[in-house]
Amino acid sequence: MIKKLWDKVVNREVITYLIFGVLTTFVNWIIYFTMVRSHYDYRIANAAAWAGSVLFAYITNKLIVFQSHNMGPEQMFKEFVSFVSCRVLSGVMEMVFIIVMVSWLHMGENISKILVSVLVVIANYVFSKLFVFKKN
Numbered sequence: 001m002i003k004k005l006w007d008k009v010v011n012r013e014v015i016t017y018l019i020f021g022v023l024t025t026f027v028n029w030i031i032y033f034t035m036v037r038s039h040y041d042y043r044i045a046n047a048a049a050w051a052g053s054v055l056f057a058y059i060t061n062k063l064i065v066f067q068s069h070n071m072g073p074e075q076m077f078k079e080f081v082s083f084v085s086c087r088v089l090s091g092v093m094e095m096v097f098i099i100v101m102v103s104w105l106h107m108g109e110n111i112s113k114i115l116v117s118v119l120v121v122i123a124n125y126v127f128s129k130l131f132v133f134k135k136n
Contacts, residue, residue, distance in 0.1 A: 013065060017128075020060040021121045028053035032113060042109050046098060047091075054087045057124070066133035079132055086127035094120050 028049040035045035058080060062068045068079060094116050101112035 014125075016065045017061070017125050020057070020065055021125065024053050024057040024060070025117050025121060027056045028117065029113070033110070036109065042102065043095070043099070046095060046113075050087070050091045050094065054084060054091075057087070058083050061128055061133065066128065068133045082132045083128070086131055087124065090120050090123045090127065093123065 030049075031052045032042075032045045032049035035048055036042055040048075061083070062079065070076065070079070097116045097119065098109075098112050101107040101116065102109050
């Protein structure tokens, strides 16, 4: 029974999502930390990091993770709009959490960014699985 549950939970899709989720997070962090070290405000750096990582994530999630090979313009547009809409939702969640942690709870910017990133990766998988790249 445990093996069946394990096999259902840990599959190619979950493993590739975790790999590309980590890579997407690294893209986000590289942009964020580079901008913060260049003396940009952490909120501007976070918004730019979000935009860059969303584009990277869309391409890798579509082609590799969820293997959505619908390349018709209408289907791609629909997926892209759904994907970006879900990422806007998780991006707002990320921005709210990081502002609360840094400005209200007085946590460090870097540790706040790392902690919030874990929540965002989980939320984005659920959104992508249920709303964007759902199988018909």
